[in-house]
Amino acid sequence: MKRLIFILAAALGIGLAASARGNYAHDASVLPEAARTTIANNCKAKVSLVKIDKSLGRVDEYEVILTDGTEITFDRNGNWESVETAKNKQVPDAFVPKTIKTFVSKNHGGTKIVGLEKERHGYDVELSNGIDMKFDKNGNFVRYDD
Numbered sequence: 001m002k003r004l005i006f007i008l009a010a011a012l013g014i015g016l017a018a019s020a021r022g023n024y025a026h027d028a029s030v031l032p033e034a035a036r037t038t039i040a041n042n043c044k045a046k047v048s049l050v051k052i053d054k055s056l057g058r059v060d061e062y063e064v065i066l067t068d069g070t071e072i073t074f075d076r077n078g079n080w081e082s083v084e085t086a087k088n089k090q091v092p093d094a095f096v097p098k099t100i101k102t103f104v105s106k107n108h109g110g111t112k113i114v115g116l117e118k119e120r121h122g123y124d125v126e127l128s129n130g131i132d133m134k135f136d137k138n139g140n141f142v143r144y145d146d
Contacts, residue, residue: 023054024050025049025050025052027047027050030050030062032077035074036078037078039064039072042092042095043066045068045070046067047065048065048067049065051065061073069089070085082116082117083116084115085115086114089114090114091112091113096113097135099135099138099140100135103139108127108129111131122136122139122142123136123137132144133145
């Protein structure tokens, strides 16, 4: 009985490992056209790794890591959902709505936007000094977040 359980566990582990390998790529060719265009037009760095998240055999999202360490998440159609960079870099300007850029430069001079996430009702912004903020869909400041 122990032998049967061991064999089944080993087969399951091998199966999971084999399926996980198919979920990674090292170039942008696996991305939807919209995602490739967004990266080409707005980022200086190239694609280093793409993780494809699937459920029930259908792509949910693509997590892209660029050669400069920037991470961009795209939905299945290639629309960006979030951008994160290292604390010493900043989210490329093309991703940040103008009203958010203006608010940050006016109220938090000397800081950089290192994280930007689209949410249902607006944007979640993280600054290089650790401050998190919420903005509505039009880029108007709503509140500071914990």
